[in-house]
Amino acid sequence: MRWRRWGPPLATVAVALLAWEGLVQLRGLPEYLLPPPSGVLTALGSEWRYLAPHALVTLGEILAGFLLSVLVGIPLAMLIVASPLLERAVYPLLVASQSIPKIAIAPLLIFWAGLGIAPKILVAFLIAFFPVVIDTVVGLRSVEPEMLHLARSMGASPVKVFLKIRFPHALPSVFAGLKVAVTLAVVGAIVGEFIQADRGLGYALLQANAMLNTRLSFATILILAAIGTVLFLLVDWMERLLIPWHASRRLEAAAGTL
Amino acid sequence: MGSRPSLVEVLDVSRAFATPEGEVRALDGVAFDVRAGEFLAIVGPSGCGKSTLTMLIAGLLRPTAGAVRINGRVVDRPQTDLGIVFQNPVLLAWRSALDNVLLQIEMRGLDPRRYREAARQLLGSVGLEGFEHRLPHELSGGMRQRVAICRALIHDPPLLLMDEPFGALDALTRDQMALDIQGLCTRGGKTVLFITHSISEAIFLADRVIVMTPRPGRVDAVVEVALPRPRRLGVREEASFAAYARRVRDRFLAHGVLRDLDGGAGP
Numbered sequence: 321m322r323w324r325r326w327g328p329p330l331a332t333v334a335v336a337l338l339a340w341e342g343l344v345q346l347r348g349l350p351e352y353l354l355p356p357p358s359g360v361l362t363a364l365g366s367e368w369r370y371l372a373p374h375a376l377v378t379l380g381e382i383l384a385g386f387l388l389s390v391l392v393g394i395p396l397a398m399l400i401v402a403s404p405l406l407e408r409a410v411y412p413l414l415v416a417s418q419s420i421p422k423i424a425i426a427p428l429l430i431f432w433a434g435l436g437i438a439p440k441i442l443v444a445f446l447i448a449f450f451p452v453v454i455d456t457v458v459g460l461r462s463v464e465p466e467m468l469h470l471a472r473s474m475g476a477s478p479v480k481v482f483l484k485i486r487f488p489h490a491l492p493s494v495f496a497g498l499k500v501a502v503t504l505a506v507v508g509a510i511v512g513e514f515i516q517a518d519r520g521l522g523y524a525l526l527q528a529n530a531m532l533n534t535r536l537s538f539a540t541i542l543i544l545a546a547i548g549t550v551l552f553l554l555v556d557w558m559e560r561l562l563i564p565w566h567a568s569r570r571l572e573a574a575a576g577t578l
Numbered sequence: 579m580g581s582r583p584s585l586v587e588v589l590d591v592s593r594a595f596a597t598p599e600g601e602v603r604a605l606d607g608v609a610f611d612v613r614a615g616e617f618l619a620i621v622g623p624s625g626c627g628k629s630t631l632t633m634l635i636a637g638l639l640r641p642t643a644g645a646v647r648i649n650g651r652v653v654d655r656p657q658t659d660l661g662i663v664f665q666n667p668v669l670l671a672w673r674s675a676l677d678n679v680l681l682q683i684e685m686r687g688l689d690p691r692r693y694r695e696a697a698r699q700l701l702g703s704v705g706l707e708g709f710e711h712r713l714p715h716e717l718s719g720g721m722r723q724r725v726a727i728c729r730a731l732i733h734d735p736p737l738l739l740m741d742e743p744f745g746a747l748d749a750l751t752r753d754q755m756a757l758d759i760q761g762l763c764t765r766g767g768k769t770v771l772f773i774t775h776s777i778s779e780a781i782f783l784a785d786r787v788i789v790m791t792p793r794p795g796r797v798d799a800v801v802e803v804a805l806p807r808p809r810r811l812g813v814r815e816e817a818s819f820a821a822y823a824r825r826v827r828d829r830f831l832a833h834g835v836l837r838d839l840d841g842g843a844g845p
Contacts, residue, residue, distance in 0.1 A: 467668040469638050474685035475658035484684065488672055565672040565713055 355535040363535035364542060371524060375543050378509050378521040381437050382547065385444025386505040390498065392445070393452030400453070401460040401486075402478075414453060422447045423511050430516045440517070444508030448501035455500075459493025460486050492566045495559040502555050506548045584611035585737060585769045586635055591644035592794075593630050604630045606794035607644070614736075617763060617770045619780035621826060622790030623835045628773045631795070632741040635771065636662055648737070658686070660737040661730030665745040667722040669714040669729075675701060675721075676710040679728045686733065693732060700728040704758050720751035724758070731762065738763065738770045744779065753811055756782055764807055777830075778814055781805075781822045789829045799829050 337357045343349070344356040351359065364371075400407045426443050433439035463486055471481045513522025521540050528536035559566070593605045604627035612618045622628050633639035635646050637657040646653040661682075669678045679697040680690040701710055704724040714722055723743060730738060740759075744752040756779060763770045774780050780787045781803055789799040803822055805813055813819050830836040 464666065464668050466664045466666055467670075469633070469636070469664075470662055470668065471685060472638060472656040473636055473658060473660065473662050474682055475656075476685035480685060484681070485670065488670070563672065565715070 352532045352534050355538060359535050360538040360542065363533075364539040367536055367539060371521070371540060371543060374519060374521050374524045374540075375547065377437065377519045378513065378544070379547055381440040381444055381509040381512065381520065382502075382505045382551065384437075384441045385508055386448055386502050386551075388441065388445040389449035389452050389501050389505065393449045393497075393501075394456050394494065397453045397456030397460060398482075400457055411457075414450070418450055422508070426511050426515050430512070435516065437520075440509050440512030440520070443512035444505040447508035447511075448505040451497040451500040451504065452494075453497075455493045455497025456490060459490025459497075462493065463489045488563075491563045492559075495555065495563065498555050499552060499559075502551045503548060506544065506551070510544065582613035582615060585614040585649065586612035586771070587647040587650075588612075588631070588635070589645050589647065591631075591634060591641045591646060593627065593634060593639065594642045603794035605634075605641075606796050608795060608797055609644075610788055610797055610800070612737075612769055612771055614769055615767050616785045617772065617783055618786050618788065619772045619774060619784035620788045620790060621774055621777060621780040622795060623792050623830070624775065625793050626790040627793065627795030628775075628790060629741050632662070632739050632771070632773060636660065636739055659735055660739060661733070661735045663723075663726050663730045663738070663740045663743040665742040667714075667719075667726035669722055669725055671714055674711045674713060675706060675717065675725045678714070678725050679732050682729050682732050688733075697728065697732050700732060701725070703762065704728060718751075720747050720755060723747060723755065727759070727762070731766075731768075734766075736769055738768050740770065740772045742773055742775065744774070744776075752776075752779065757811065759783060760808060777823050777826045778819075781819060781826065782809060782814060787822075787826060789826055791833055792835055798833065799825075801825050 340354075341356050341358060344354055355363075396410075400411055422443065425446075426439075429442050429446075430439045433442050467485060468481070471485060476484075509520070510522040510525075513520040514526065517523040521544055525537060525540045525544075528534075528540060588608055588610050591605055591608045592603065594601050594603045596602075608627075608631065610618075620628055620631065630639065634641050635648070635653065635657075637646075637653045637655050640654075648657060648659075669675075670681065673681065676694070676697055679701065680693060683690045683693045683697075698710060701707065701724075704727065706721060706724055706728075709717060709721065714725070717725065723746075727740075727743065730740075743759075744755050747755065759772075760783060762768075772780070772783055781801075784803055787801040787803060788797055789801065790796065791798045801822060805818060805822075827836065831838060
């Protein structure tokens with residue numbers, strides 16, 4: 321079962337790496353254009369002490385931005401679903417605001433929020449927060465009307481209906497939003513660091529590029545990819561833990577036993 | 579039976595809905611009553627407002643004109659002294675069969691521990707013994723609907739509203755469910771309003787069958803079914819059963835809901 325799940329992507333990566341290494345070695349491409357995978361791994365090993373503190377800074381920004389998007393996004397979605405007035409007042413603006421490219425306003429955010437990690441967190445939050453709100457609203461709304469009719473015939477208070485029916489019902493959708501959000505938070509943190517930073521992987525990446533140290537650039541990107549993947553898997557793992565009953569989980573389980 | 583008092587009175591109820599194409603009248607001057615302890619079936623074609631009727635009686639919808647009374651009191655808010663079964667079982671996917679039944683208890687602020695045994699027995703009485711801890715997706719469609727029925731009965735309500743509860747089930751399951759429902763409802767002295775589009779289901783289960791016209795829904799005919807209880811499935815092949823079925827079918831032919839081969843409208 322594990323092999324079925326992890327085997328094919330790992331095999332693809334292995335083939336791609338071999339082809340890459342072979343191409344660089346055979347064609348004799350210069351290092352600054354494309355370093356061989358072995359060179360990237362060497363750089364990762366030798367520059368570990370340099371990269372680790374930067375990685376921690378970026379990881380902190382990503383986590384803070386993501387958590388903020390959850391802490392603001394989910395309650396806002398609850399308010400939107402609870403209040404038709406608020407929905408009309410806020411929801412269209414929220415959707416419209418998504419036409420503003422966050423990257424375009426990032427420099428302004430840096431300008432307003434100053435130096436340090438705060439503006440990076442802010443960019444990560446702004447990018448990650450939208451899917452959390454939208455997917456939570458969709459999830460909270462997806463309860464069958466008959467279920468809500470039944471709840472009313474049971475004389476249930478709105479709080480009870482929310483806690484026992486609406487919120488658990490929304491969880492699969494909420495998690496779909498969280499998965500997108502955690503990936504976007506990585507993008508947000510890096511964009512923030514690109515604009516202005518003296519620490520973090522985004523900063524390290526710019527430095528490496530400036531010095532044409534392509535090995536180091538690749539090593540930095542590798543760490544970023546690893547952070548993104550691990551965070552995604554963490555959310556995925558939480559989803560498994562919290563909603564084992566969810567339909568897509570069951571399909572996966574069924575496929576796994578084939 | 580005529581001496582029984584009315585539990586539900588539907589008094590000249592009309593209900594219209596606003597749609598993009600204009601106002602649609604779902605029900606038009608519907609009047610009947612449901613007597614205490616009686617099993618009343620309402621049969622009618624799709625779109626005759628049968629489901630609207632359930633919603634009006636449950637207090638989940640207001641009539642445009644007329645009124646509904648339960649125990650003499652006008653229904654002006656959602657009623658809680660009843661159980662409802664819809665065509666869709668709407669079980670909570672993360673709760674076991676037993677916990678889905680107990681939702682009714684929890685939502686009412688009662689202590690679920692005190693009802694566990696009753697819920698277990700109720701599930702057992704509809705053939706779900708040993709399935710109490712299964713999740714809905716591990717049950718068949720018929721089993722899910724049985725859980726929904728148990729959920730509607732666990733608080734022992736005097737009135738049960740069933741809106742096409744077998745609509746999504748296969749024919750064999752429907753037969754078994756009809757037998758189960760008969761057992762559950764007639765033994766407990768429940769008053770049942772059972773909505774269906776199946777003539778034979780209505781006659782098999784009911785003390786009285788109300789036939790509705792196509793939209794806008796009106797009461798077209800009331801057929802008293804005097805078949806002895808408990809009724810076995812074989813009763814459907816008896817001449818008296820066929821005679822009742824023909825009376826209902828003739829009403830549908832008369833309204834063009836059904837058109838027989840020769841285009842005739844019945845005898």
